[in-house]
Amino acid sequence: MQRTGLFLERVGFLQRLNPLTKLTGALLLIGAAFLLPTPLAGAALLVLALMPLAVASAVLRSFVDVLLKTLLPVILSLLLVQGLFFPGADPATIMLGPFAFRRAGLEFALTTASRLLIVAGAPLLIFQTTHPIILVQALTERGMPRSIGYILLVALQLIPAMSERAAGVAEAQRARGLETEGGLLQRARGVLPLVSPLIVGALVDAEERAMAIESRAFTAPGRKTWLHDVPDPPVERSARLVMWLALGALIVWRAAVAVV
Amino acid sequence: MPDSLPVVELRDATFTYAGAAEPALRGVSLTVPPGQICAVVGRAGAGKSTLCALCTGFVPHFYHGQLNGAVIVNGQDVAAHPIAELVRHVALVGSNTFSQISGARFSVYDEVAFGPENLGVPRHEIVERVDWALQALKMSHLRDRSPYALSGGQQQRLVIAAALAMRPPVLVLDEPSVQLDPPGTEELAALLRALSQQGMTILFAEHRLEWVAELADRVIALDHGAIIADGVPADVLADPVLRRAGIGWPRPALIAERARREGRWPAEHPLPVTLAGLVEGLAATRNGTHCEPGHQRNGGEGEQGSEEASHSNQVSHTSLHTLALTPPPAVPSSTPPPLVVLEQVHFIYPTGVEALRGVSLTLGRGERIALLGRNGAGKSTLVRHLNGLLRPSQGTALVAGNDTRKTTVARCARHVGIVFQDVRNQLFARTVRDEVRFGPQNLGFPPDQVEALVERAVDALDLRDAIAEHPYDLPPARRRLVAIAAVLAMNTPLLVLDEPTAGLDGAGIELLSRLIRELSAQNRSVLVVSHDLDFCYETLERVILLREGRIALDTRFDALDATAITTLDNDVGLPIEVRLRHTG
Numbered sequence: 001m002q003r004t005g006l007f008l009e010r011v012g013f014l015q016r017l018n019p020l021t022k023l024t025g026a027l028l029l030i031g032a033a034f035l036l037p038t039p040l041a042g043a044a045l046l047v048l049a050l051m052p053l054a055v056a057s058a059v060l061r062s063f064v065d066v067l068l069k070t071l072l073p074v075i076l077s078l079l080l081v082q083g084l085f086f087p088g089a090d091p092a093t094i095m096l097g098p099f100a101f102r103r104a105g106l107e108f109a110l111t112t113a114s115r116l117l118i119v120a121g122a123p124l125l126i127f128q129t130t131h132p133i134i135l136v137q138a139l140t141e142r143g144m145p146r147s148i149g150y151i152l153l154v155a156l157q158l159i160p161a162m163s164e165r166a167a168g169v170a171e172a173q174r175a176r177g178l179e180t181e182g183g184l185l186q187r188a189r190g191v192l193p194l195v196s197p198l199i200v201g202a203l204v205d206a207e208e209r210a211m212a213i214e215s216r217a218f219t220a221p222g223r224k225t226w227l228h229d230v231p232d233p234p235v236e237r238s239a240r241l242v243m244w245l246a247l248g249a250l251i252v253w254r255a256a257v258a259v260v
Numbered sequence: 261m262p263d264s265l266p267v268v269e270l271r272d273a274t275f276t277y278a279g280a281a282e283p284a285l286r287g288v289s290l291t292v293p294p295g296q297i298c299a300v301v302g303r304a305g306a307g308k309s310t311l312c313a314l315c316t317g318f319v320p321h322f323y324h325g326q327l328n329g330a331v332i333v334n335g336q337d338v339a340a341h342p343i344a345e346l347v348r349h350v351a352l353v354g355s356n357t358f359s360q361i362s363g364a365r366f367s368v369y370d371e372v373a374f375g376p377e378n379l380g381v382p383r384h385e386i387v388e389r390v391d392w393a394l395q396a397l398k399m400s401h402l403r404d405r406s407p408y409a410l411s412g413g414q415q416q417r418l419v420i421a422a423a424l425a426m427r428p429p430v431l432v433l434d435e436p437s438v439q440l441d442p443p444g445t446e447e448l449a450a451l452l453r454a455l456s457q458q459g460m461t462i463l464f465a466e467h468r469l470e471w472v473a474e475l476a477d478r479v480i481a482l483d484h485g486a487i488i489a490d491g492v493p494a495d496v497l498a499d500p501v502l503r504r505a506g507i508g509w510p511r512p513a514l515i516a517e518r519a520r521r522e523g524r525w526p527a528e529h530p531l532p533v534t535l536a537g538l539v540e541g542l543a544a545t546r547n548g549t550h551c552e553p554g555h556q557r558n559g560g561e562g563e564q565g566s567e568e569a570s571h572s573n574q575v576s577h578t579s580l581h582t583l584a585l586t587p588p589p590a591v592p593s594s595t596p597p598p599l600v601v602l603e604q605v606h607f608i609y610p611t612g613v614e615a616l617r618g619v620s621l622t623l624g625r626g627e628r629i630a631l632l633g634r635n636g637a638g639k640s641t642l643v644r645h646l647n648g649l650l651r652p653s654q655g656t657a658l659v660a661g662n663d664t665r666k667t668t669v670a671r672c673a674r675h676v677g678i679v680f681q682d683v684r685n686q687l688f689a690r691t692v693r694d695e696v697r698f699g700p701q702n703l704g705f706p707p708d709q710v711e712a713l714v715e716r717a718v719d720a721l722d723l724r725d726a727i728a729e730h731p732y733d734l735p736p737a738r739r740r741l742v743a744i745a746a747v748l749a750m751n752t753p754l755l756v757l758d759e760p761t762a763g764l765d766g767a768g769i770e771l772l773s774r775l776i777r778e779l780s781a782q783n784r785s786v787l788v789v790s791h792d793l794d795f796c797y798e799t800l801e802r803v804i805l806l807r808e809g810r811i812a813l814d815t816r817f818d819a820l821d822a823t824a825i826t827t828l829d830n831d832v833g834l835p836i837e838v839r840l841r842h843t844g
Contacts, residue, residue, distance in 0.1 A: 003406050004366055133366060154363035161408055165685065171649050172686040176747065177673040177702030193698065196688035200732060204684070208359035211322055215352045216362055216422065217378035219344040225380050227373040227387070 005156045006066070006127040012057030014129035018232045019138040022130065024240045026122035031247045033118040035254045039107065042114030050121045059128045066128075067121055075113040082109035132156055138230050150218070154209075162202065169197045266291035266332075267430055267461040268298075268315055273329035275310060275319055284310040286485040287329070292463060292478075294429075297456045299472040299493075300465040302482035303506050303765040304737035308465035309355070311482065312434045315463055316352040317343045334429045348379065351428035353420050355435040355736075355763070360419040361407045368410070368418055369394070369403040375426040386425075393421040396451055411635045412439040412681075420448070424455070431455070433464040437471055438762050441635060441791045442833035449475045467765050469510035470794070470836065473497050473533040481507060498531040508766030511794055511836045512538035535836055597661060598622045599675060599754045599785060600646055605655035607641055607809075615641035617809035618655070623754060627785040628776055630796035630817075632832045633806035639789050642806065643756055646787070647672040660753075674703055677752040681759040683743035687731045692723055692742050695731055699750040717749035720775050737763050744772070754785045761792045773799040797835035807831055 014022060029049060033042035054063040086105025093100040126135070136149035170180060173193045179186050180194070213219075269291045276283040285307045292298050300308045313319040317338045320327045331338040334349035354360050365371040372393050376386045394400045397417040402410065407418055416439040423431060437445045445468075452462055452475060466472050472479060472493065479496040481489040483505040489496045496502070498513040509517070512532045519525035525545060532538040600623040607616040615638045623629065623646075633639045644650040645657045648664035648671075657664045660675040677699070680686065689695035696717050700710045718727055721741040726734055731742045740763060748755060761769050769792075776786045776799050790796055796803070797817055805813035805828060813827050817838075820828070825842055828834060834842060 003408060131366070133364075133370065150364050153365075157363050157366070157406075157408060164408075168680070168682060168685040171644070172678075172680050172682075173688075174649065174669040175647055175673055175676075175678040175680070176686070176699040177670050177750065178698075179668070179670045179702075193688045197685050200688070201684045204732070205359040208354060208356055209361075209363060211318060211352075211354065212360045212419075213362050213364070214318075214322065214343045215316065215347060215354075216375040217344070217347040217426065218362075219342075220347055220378055220380075221344060223380040225377050225383055225386065227370060227377055227383065227390075229383075 003157050003160050005132055006124065007131050008059050008062060008128050010058040010129070012059070012129065014053055014057040014125065018230060018236050019126070019130050019135045020142065020232070021236045021240055022126045024243045026126055028243045028247050029118050029122045031250055033115045035250045037257075039111050040114045042111075042116070042118040044114075046114075046117045046121055050118070050125055054125060054128075057125070057129045059125070063121075063125060063128060066124060067117070070124075071113075071116060071120055074116065075109075078109040078113055079106065082106070082112075134228065134230055137226050137228065141226075141230070146218075146224075150213070162198065165201060166194075166198055169194055169201075172197075265293075267294045267334055268292035268463060269330070269332040270314075271330040271332075273314065273327070273331055275314060275325055275327045277310075277323060277325040280325070282485075284325075284485050285314065288482075288485075288487055289329075290480060290487065290490065292461055294461050295456050295459050296477050297452060297462045297464075297475060298478045298480060299476035300463065300480050300482060301467070301469060301472060301497075301502075301507055302465075303767060304763075305735045306482040306507075307485040308482055309434050310485070312352060312432045312463070312465050314338065315430070316350050316432050317341065317346040318352065347375075347426065347428075349428065350430040350432060351375075351423040351426050353423045353431070353433040353436060355438055357412060357415040357419050357439055360422075361415065362422075366406060367404050368399065368407055371407045371418060372422045372425045375422055379426060389425045389427065393425040396424060396454075397421040398447060413441060413444050413635055416440055417444070417448075428460070430461045430463070433462070435466060435763065436464055437466060437468055442793060445471055467763065469497055469508060469533075469766070470512070470535075473510045473512070474535075481505065483507070493533050494530065494537070497533040506765070506767040508770075510534075515837070515840070516541060535839065539840070598624045599660060601656075601658040602642075602645060602652075603656045603658075605645060605652040605657055607638075607645065607650060608653045615809050616645070616652075619806075619809070619811055620655075621804065621811060621814060623785060623787065625753060625785055626780050626783040627787075627802055628780050628800040629785065629787040629802045629804060630800040631787055631789045631804050631806065632793070632796070632828070633812075634831055637806040637831075638809040639806055640758075641809075643678060643758060643787075643789060646754070646756055647676040647678055649678075670702070673699075673750065673752070675752055676754045676756060677747040677750045678756040679744050679747045679758060679760065681762065683740050686743050686746065687739065690730055691728050692718065692731055692734075692745075693727045695742055696746045696749045699746055703750055705751075713749040713751055717745040720748060720778075721745040722771055737765060737768055740764060741768065741771070744775075748775075752784075754787065755779065756787045756789070758789045759791065760788060761790060761795050769795060776800070791832070793833060793835040794837075797837060803828070805831055 029045055033045055038044065051060065054060040082105040083101035084099065084105070086102040086108060088102065088104040090102065090104040092103040094103055094106065132153055136153055140146055140149045173190070174180055178190050178193055180190050270288050273285055273288045274283050275285045288311065300311055302308050310319055313323060314331055315333055319325065320339060321343050327339055333346065336346060336349050338346065362371060362374050365374050369390055372390045373386050376389055381389065394403055397420060399414065399417055399421065402414060407415065410418060416436070420436065436448060440448060449471065456462055476493050478491065479493050480487055481496055481502055488501050488505055489499050497510050503509060510533050512535055516525050516531045516538055520527060525541065529541060532541050602619050602621050605616050605619045606614065608614045619642060631639055631642065641650060645652065645664070647659065648667060648669045651657065651665050659672045662671070664672060687695055689698060693714060696714045697710060700713045705713065718724055721744055723738070723741060723745055726738065731739055734742065740760070744757065744760060760772055764772065773795065779786055788796060788800060801816055801818070803813065803815060803817055804811060812831065813824055815824055820838060825834065825838060
């Protein structure tokens with residue numbers, strides 16, 4: 001079972017970058033999607049930036065796959081709801097079959113959807129090209145509390161472990177004659193014996209795991225080391241500076257335009 | 261070595277858990293010199309785990325309570341230093357391997373590195389330590405595997421490797437052999453001996469007295485939190501006080517004691533605690549020479565002793581054969597109709613792994629069956645075919661004459677009850693009584709019959725005093741008995757027990773053994789999946805060995821011929837009694 005979240009074991013451009021560079025890049029792209037005056041800036045950035053990066057990192061197919069599966073239902077419902085019920089004053093409509101869509105509503109839905117593509121796509125690309133441990137290491141080295149990093153990592157691994165345990169609980173209780181199929185009443189009867197061992201087991205595990213990480217010196221005072229190296233060459237540091245400046249310039253420019 | 265300063269020192273240590281009425285440890289005083297392997301034995305609830313936790317600071321810093329007396333480990337006063345500091349002096353390997361895995365690392369290699377990383381060990385040294393620890397535990401080939409994708413035995417080795425990579429002067433292990441198969445326990449013993457020779461002090465709590473006898477330099481027996489015996493294994497493990505406390509004796513001592521009763525072991529000869537000691541003693545008795553107690557293994561001579569034993573040709577086959585704790589007498593078996601029939605069963609998991617490759621077998625009434633095999637041999641897959649949890653990819657599985665493809669698991673549960681190894685997946689009710697009642701209620705027994713079945717099962721597993729308690733308020737060993745009672749109460753003709761002796765003390769194992777014989781006498785069958793070969797040999801009669809999804813052996817323990825013995829030995833090892841005969 002996949003235990004490293006969305007990460008894909010590939011070799012490519014983004015995989016070689018420091019996670020902080022990728023995070024800064026994502027921030028810049030998200031900022032641009034909101035700040036650029038073009039209506040479909042997000043969609044354009046997806047095609048011009050994220051997809052070429054996905055190609056260079058050998059994850060294009062699964063990037064598009066996950067993005068579509070996640071966002072398509074959201075975008076479709078946005079178009080429907082905003083297109084049919086947009087409260088704006090613009091009376092212009094577009095007829096699609098028997099339905100009259102409000103043009104302003106469709107425009108709003110498209111702009112929002114296009115931003116969503118970047119808001120979801122940029123982090124997705126980071127997760128697909130960064131091993132969780134490297135991401136947490138990079139953030140921890142920049143001052144993120146180690147306990148937060150631990151919680152992020154443990155959650156990734158324990159969710160599949162819990163689902164395996166759930167399968168074990170179901171087996172144990174079915175072997176004791178519990179019907180897990182059938183009518184609603186039948187299923188309702190099965191909730192307690194199926195859920196309770198899972199919760200109690202998780203609580204007991206949590207206590208023992210706390211002991212385990214204590215005994216592995218998690219809270220030991222002093223400097224920590226990391227087994228893996230997360231390189232941060234000067235060129236990347238300069239690139240991050242440029243990206244921060246670009247983001248700053250974008251904000252200032254938008255603010256200035258708004259004032260004028 | 262006894263003159264060296266102690267690495268572990270307890271002075272009149274008494275500890276009472278917060279909210280508990282009675283102390284878990286009472287006036288414990290002991291000193292452990294550097295490099296000693298010190299075993300702690302005792303019944304479930306005797307205080308072994310508390311002693312382990314105390315020596316590592318988890319008592320009183322993690323589990324709170326009242327501590328009186330002094331505990332000094334590697335020069336550190338345990339009460340005065342937090343765990344975060346004590347971890348540089350002592351490492352604890354707990355008994356539940358799953359929750360010992362940090363969860364913060366994604367590969368075996370990184371998991372072992374987690375402790376040294378936290379200690380701030382330089383990177384090049386971490387790499388050195390991790391490579392060494394993985395090699396020592398024979399798991400270098402698993403370095404890139406997810407810790408959660410390992411078997412129970414592999415996870416056990418992983419958590420030991422992770423502790424070793426922290427290079428602690430003192431290593432404390434709570435039931436380290438519970439998940440390991442016989443070759444795994446032998447390898448662990450060899451490793452612990454090597455570590456002790458390099459100066460590491462090792463304290464471990466353990467139920468398997470034969471293993472303790474082979475490994476430990478010294479044994480401490482606990483009863484109700486107090487030390488009742490302390491000394492070298494040869495003295496402590498055959499001390500009558502252990503039997504009086506319900507801890508029992510290792511099998512070689514029991515065998516020699518029986519021989520003594522039958523006049524075949526001189527009264528003045530001490531009882532041996534190791535197989536080597538038993539073989540030597542029997543040989544000496546036969547040759548009319550005196551058996552020196554010093555011949556038993558003490559300290560680091562165990563391997564040599566075993567080697568001597570395995571090469572000893574002086575023991576007569578007949579005398580050893582008659583001395584062995586013979587397997588139980590045969591009960592007429594396979595009275596038709598059979599309970600379960602598997603015909604050419606193949607099973608392929610969705611991942612493509614073919615776990616069963618043409619298994620055919622018939623389980624009849626009144627049988628006592630051991631299902632043996634290495635990890636990954638297909639035992640768990642086979643067991644899941646006995647009640648329809650898994651259905652054959654090819655072939656047929658009939659439970660009480662019904663094809664499992666055409667019936668439900670709940671229907672099969674009327675005929676086959678299974679207690680899985682991880683009892684935490686099973687227990688959910690608020691009281692032991694409710695837990696035991698759940699199965700028979702599901703099967704639709706009338707209320708008065710349900711109550712009668714519950715009462716019988718509770719008594720059979722000696723749980724009367726705990727009937728109103730929450731199963732999780734009981735010690736883990738008794739929780740296992742609750743899980744067994746809960747399935748026993750379903751009154752199925754076939755009861756399947758997966759590793760039922762794991763974590764049970766001598767008294768618990770004896771209780772289980774008696775229960776299985778009683779069930780068999782009532783014409784009910786029991787199938788046991790276990791690494792505990794001695795338990796299987798003494799309690800069961802039929803032995804099925806699985807190898808790579810096929811049946812490699814299906815015979816009776818009392819009909820093992822030379823070929824069968826070799827087959828068994830190569831795959832899972834031999835019970836002590838069979839090894840004794842085989843040595844002859």
